[in-house]
Amino acid sequence: MSVKHSLLALLTQGPRYGYHLRAEFEERTGSTWPLNIGQVYTTLDRLERDGLIEDQGDDGAGHRIYAITEAGRAETEDWFAQPSRPSNPPRNELAIKLAIAVTTPGVDVERVIQAQRSATLRALQDVTRAKRSTGGESRPADLAGLLVLESLIFTAEAEIRWLDHCEAAVLRAARSGQLPAVPAAVSAPAPAAMPSRTAVPTTAGTSRRHTSSQQKDR
Amino acid sequence: MTGVARHSIPQHPLEPTVRPVTQGMPPRQILELHQVSKVYGDGITVVAALREVDLTVNAGEFVAVMGPSGSGKSSLLALAGGLDSTSQGEIYVRGTPLSALSTAERARLRRRAVGYVFQDYNLIPTLNATENVSLPLELDGVKPAKAQRQAKDALRQVGIEDLANRFIDELSGGQQQRVAIARAIVGDKALILADEPTGALDSVTGEEIMAVLRRRADAGAGVVLVTHEARHAGWADRVVFLRDGRVVDQATAQNDPHSLLADPIR
Ligand SMILES: Nc1ncnc2c1ncn2[C@@H]1O[C@H](COP(=O)(O)OP(=O)(O)O)[C@@H](O)[C@H]1O
Ligand SMILES: [Mg+2]
Numbered sequence: 222m223s224v225k226h227s228l229l230a231l232l233t234q235g236p237r238y239g240y241h242l243r244a245e246f247e248e249r250t251g252s253t254w255p256l257n258i259g260q261v262y263t264t265l266d267r268l269e270r271d272g273l274i275e276d277q278g279d280d281g282a283g284h285r286i287y288a289i290t291e292a293g294r295a296e297t298e299d300w301f302a303q304p305s306r307p308s309n310p311p312r313n314e315l316a317i318k319l320a321i322a323v324t325t326p327g328v329d330v331e332r333v334i335q336a337q338r339s340a341t342l343r344a345l346q347d348v349t350r351a352k353r354s355t356g357g358e359s360r361p362a363d364l365a366g367l368l369v370l371e372s373l374i375f376t377a378e379a380e381i382r383w384l385d386h387c388e389a390a391v392l393r394a395a396r397s398g399q400l401p402a403v404p405a406a407v408s409a410p411a412p413a414a415m416p417s418r419t420a421v422p423t424t425a426g427t428s429r430r431h432t433s434s435q436q437k438d439r
Numbered sequence: 440m441t442g443v444a445r446h447s448i449p450q451h452p453l454e455p456t457v458r459p460v461t462q463g464m465p466p467r468q469i470l471e472l473h474q475v476s477k478v479y480g481d482g483i484t485v486v487a488a489l490r491e492v493d494l495t496v497n498a499g500e501f502v503a504v505m506g507p508s509g510s511g512k513s514s515l516l517a518l519a520g521g522l523d524s525t526s527q528g529e530i531y532v533r534g535t536p537l538s539a540l541s542t543a544e545r546a547r548l549r550r551r552a553v554g555y556v557f558q559d560y561n562l563i564p565t566l567n568a569t570e571n572v573s574l575p576l577e578l579d580g581v582k583p584a585k586a587q588r589q590a591k592d593a594l595r596q597v598g599i600e601d602l603a604n605r606f607i608d609e610l611s612g613g614q615q616q617r618v619a620i621a622r623a624i625v626g627d628k629a630l631i632l633a634d635e636p637t638g639a640l641d642s643v644t645g646e647e648i649m650a651v652l653r654r655r656a657d658a659g660a661g662v663v664l665v666t667h668e669a670r671h672a673g674w675a676d677r678v679v680f681l682r683d684g685r686v687v688d689q690a691t692a693q694n695d696p697h698s699l700l701a702d703p704i705r
Contacts, residue, residue, distance in 0.1 A: 335680065339690040342669060342678050346692040349673035353653070374670055381669040389507070 224256065225264050226300040229273060229293050236277055238284035239265060251355075251366030253373070268293070315380070319387060330391050338384045345377040468534065469630050469661030470496040470519055475528035477514050477684075488514040490684040491528070496663055498629070501656035503672035504665045506681030512665040513558060513634055515681070519663065520555045520632045521545045533629060550579045554623030556633035560615050562607045562622075568594060569603045572622045581626070593621035596651050598644065612639040620648055624655055631655055631662045637671060649674040 224246075231237060231245050239261045246256050265287055268274045273293035277286040289297075315337060322328045352370045355363060477489040488511045496502050504512050517523045518530055521537050530537045532548060540548065549555070562571050573590035577583055594600045597617040607615060616639045623631055631652065637645035649671050656662045656676075664675060672678045678690040 335688050338680070339678075339688050342672060342690040343693055345669055345673035346675065346678070346690070349670075350692065353650075353674075374673065377673075378669045385507070 223305075224260065225268065226297065228261070228264055229268065229289060229297045230300070232274060232287060232289040233294060233297055236286045236288040238280065238286050240284075248362050249365045251351075251369040253366075253369050323391065331388060334384050334388045334391070338381055341377050341380050341384070345374065345381075348373045348377065467498040468495055469498050469500075469532070470494070470663070471531040472515070472519065473529045473531070475515075475518060475525050475530060477511070477518060477523075478526040488684050489518070492684070492686055494679065494686065496630070496661040498659050498661055499656055500677065501653060501662045501664070501675045503675035503678045504663060504681060505667060505669075505672055505678060508667075510681040511684040512681055514684075516555075516632050516634050516663065516665055519630075520553050521549050522555070547579075550575050552629045554625070554628035554631040556619050556623045556631075556636040558634040558638070560619040562615060562618055564607045567604050567606050568599065568610065568618045568621075571607065571618055572625050575622065576626050589625050590621070593625040594618070596624065597621045598647060613641070613644065616640060617644075617648075620651070624651060627658075627660070628655075629660055631660055633663070634665045635667070636664070637666065637668065642670075645671060 243256050243261050274287045280286050322330050322333045472494040475492045479486045569590045573586040576586035597620050599617050652662050680688040
């Protein structure tokens with residue numbers, strides 16, 4: 222799991238305590254995935270239990286210091302060497318919704334698609350603004366943060382292109398009579414009625430994946 | 440543990456030090472389309488390219504227009520730039536109704552206030568890059584030396600100052616496209632209309648052009664960009680979606696830094 226391995230990788234640069242690790246993780250990932258401090262401590266407990274790190278005691282200022290072990294270093298090298306493979310295929314809430322929409326009579330699929338397209342574009346506007354506000358790439362952490370933002374941009378862009386494709390395919394199918402025409406009175410919820418969280422379907426999906434893989438770990 | 444730190448979005452570095460004159464005043468409308476329709480042809484070949492479109496672009500605002508091909512994007516831009524006339528409805532540029540202007544007055548308004556990037560560039564092959572950019576200024580009475588200086592600055596902004604003396608047929612498609620963009624941004628135009636201005640550009644150059652348009656908007660211009668690239672529309676304050684000649688939806692930037700963040704990892 223990426224939080225576990227990220228903390229291990231940070232510890233290869235020297236002993237650290239919990240809050241320090243959280244701050245470094247967030248700085249290096251452009252503060253895109255805020256880390257709960259409770260999650261940091263449970264992860265450290267588990268890493269210690271598995272012999273990947275060791276508790277070096279209090280630093281005198283009330284911080285419990287952890288250091289990486291040889292087994293921990295090997296595990297980190299392994300992580301970098303292995304490709305990241307999300308559960309295949311990753312659960313895609315949007316693809317599921319569209320698949321069900323297309324096959325449910327009376328749903329205005331074009332409207333579902335447009336609501337999502339607007340929401341994703343708003344998210345893209347926000348990420349683009351965040352990218353513009355980063356002051357270049359003078360430090361490695363700045364570059365890392367920029368690359369994380371770029372990954373959000375590429376994901377949103379791909380989603381919009383996929384939506385455009387879906388829309389064209391749905392229109393073509395409707396014209397050739399494969400899909401029933403939508404009666405004007407029946408329609409999907411208006412875009413405004415959608416919760417703002419759907420503005421970032423991809424990152425929301427990511428955090429859900431984190432949660433479920435954690436539960437599998439236990 | 441609550442109070443998870445989330446980063447705040449600082450002012451971006453392109454923010455001009457001198458704010459547009461609009462600050463603290465009601466927004467100044469640069470462009471307004473009021474119930475605009477456009478019909479091409481007649482009889483059985485009639486095409487309704489735009490249907491009752493309302494759109495307002497304020498000073499300092501960057502608006503992107505997206506839609507499938509044939510949805511009316513180029514028609515909308517051509518009408519806004521006074522290159523063609525509406526079938527119904529009215530278009531106001533800085534408050535002036537275009538229908539009230541003579542052909543000559545319209546041409547002058549276009550030269551002074553409107554920068555237009557054509558989908559097919561529309562450059563003059565017998566002139567070099569600098570001359571293509573400076574010509575509209577000179578036609579408008581700007582002294583040649585000053586016009587050339589402004590033209591060179593515009594070419595610098597789009598990253599091709601070293602090609603200033605090349606003739607158009609000595610330039611690649613992407614370089615020609617950048618000359619066309621330079622011509623549209625030269626001389627602090629109040630309204631910039633760009634029809635798919637990045638089609639021939641690689642993605643990094645395309646982003647540079649977005650930064651140029653963003654700067655013009657931040658300095659007080661109204662900018663309308665037709666694009667099919669979502670990543671470029673992401674630079675806009677507002678995205679207008681066209682379908683079959685109608686505005687079907689608009690997406691406005693939320694300016695909410697939290698909206699782009701996932702829930703904290705627990
Ligand atoms: N000069 C013209 N004469 C006839 N039809 C036209 C003309 N220009 C555009 N159209 C039609 O108007 C519709 C909108 O075209 P256009 O504005 O170019 O769309 P877009 O730029 O979104 O692809 C299309 O159906 C197109 O065929
Ligand atoms: Mg067009």
